[in-house]
Amino acid sequence: MAPAAFSDIAKASNDVDVKSKAPNGVAFNAKGLSAHEGSTSTSLEGKYADPSAGKPLQLSLVARSPPIAPYDPLGFVIFMDAKHASLLMRIRNAGLTLTETWSxxxxxTTKVExxxxxxxxxxxxxxxxxxPSSKDFGAKLNLHFRQPNFTGRAFFDLLKGPTANVDAVLGHEGFLVGAEAAYDVQKAAITKYSAAIGYSTPEYSAGVTATxxxxxxxxxxxxxxNSQVEAGAKxxxxxxxxxxxxxxxAGKYRIDPVSFTKAKVNDRGIASLAYNVxxxxxxxxxxxxxLDTQNLNESAHKIGASLEFDG
Structure with a gap:
């Protein structure tokens, strides 16, 4: 079994997530986020997963002039604006996942996996x-590699910098050792680095990180x-x-098979409560x-709700 990645991505708890999946493998996901102060943000995501995983990869490249639009109904298009030409890449029978997001x-945003x-x-x-309004274009490449005792990731921003973020974790019988580094090509320098050690079992885990x-x-x-109670400290x-x-x-208590509650408090007196059903x-x-327990009479408290549909 591959060890965990160097870092975990936290999920927001105050967004609205509406999902729908069609029988042909196309899934739609609509999200909305509204803060007490500020504007409301929304996004619409469409995802297609090719069920023919494991079949040979077939590519066809076509150069066109003038440039075509960054989407072609016959296949997936990687759009490279060179003023006089564009590159069309069609991927057939590759077991791919294609995701289009419009906010x-x-x-x-287009992602192919x-x-x-x-x-x-x-x-x-x-x-x-x-x-489209500013013609700004971004391109990124992410790699995730997992083996029984190794997990490695590399994130490349191809146009901004370019920059590279790489991390790796080695695992053996519950013991974990990991490292992370970032490199900026223009500066020709390592911009950050981190390290971590830990021990993990299904019942408990402990770790020390230096970021x-x-x-x-x-x-x-x-x-x-036990099956109902979980606890943690940091x-x-x-x-x-x-x-x-x-x-x-922090602590978590599973009330029954369909609901649980969580609580967390820090040294600044901020207490958080959550209920999921x-x-x-x-x-x-x-x-x-x-709740800000040190300023109960002030308007520093927050309340949120999320509703998720998965069909």
């Missing part, structure tokens, strides 16, 4: 961002007490900001509350 700030096609355990993601070029240290512990120290150590304590097999409701 209300007029940002069009190839999983276990190039090499066993390797997942490749090509991501392009396009803003921000080994200036921020964190120690964490997680314990699954301590953080920033060597550049003083001797203060930040503390967090599956109303139906395809409908999940989440409620959240954050």
């Amino acid at each position: 209300n700030n007029n940002l069009l 190839l999983d276990n096609n190039i090499a066993k355990g390797l997942k490749a993601e090509a991501i392009s961002d396009f803003v 921000n070029s080994l200036s921020v240290f964190a120690a964490s512990y997680y314990h699954k007490v 301590a953080t120290w920033d060597s550049k900001s003083g001797n203060n150590v930040g503390m967090e304590l 599956k109303l139906r097999p395809s409908v999940t409701l989440g409620l959240g509350l954050s």
Whole structure:
């Protein structure tokens, strides 16, 4: 079994997520996020997963002039604006996943994923961002490689910098050792580096990380007490900001098979409560509350809700 990645991506708890999947493998996902102060953001995502995974990869390249649009109904198009030509790439029978996302700030994002096609355990993601109003274009390449005792990732921003972020984790009988580094091509310099060690089992895990070029240290512990109760603690120290150590304590209690509640409190007196319940097999409701216990009479508290449809 491959070890965990160097870092985990946290999911937002106050968004609205509406999903729908058609029998032909096309899925749609509509999201909306509204803050108490500021504008509302929305996005519409379409995803297609080719069920023919494992078949040979067939590519056809066509040069056209003048440039074509960055989408072609006959296949997936990688649009490269060279003023006089464009490149059309059609991918057939590749077991790919194609995702198109359009947000209300007029940002069009296209992502194509190839999983276990190039090499066993390797997942490749090509991501392009396009803003029609400003003609701004972005291109990224992400690689994820997993083996029984190794997990490695590489994230490349091809147009901004270019920059590269690479991390790797080695695992053996529960013990984990990992490192992360970022490199800027224009500066010809390593811009950040991190390291981590840990130990993980299904019942408990512990780890120590040193991030921000080994200036921020964190120690964490997680314990699954039983099938209903989970607990965790975390301590953080920033060597550049003083001797203060930040503390967090959290717990989770599963009420029944379809609902659970979570609570967390930190050394600054911020207490967070969350409740999640599956109303139906395809409908999940989440409620959240954050309280500043040191300023109960002020308007620093937050409340949120999420509703997820999965069909």
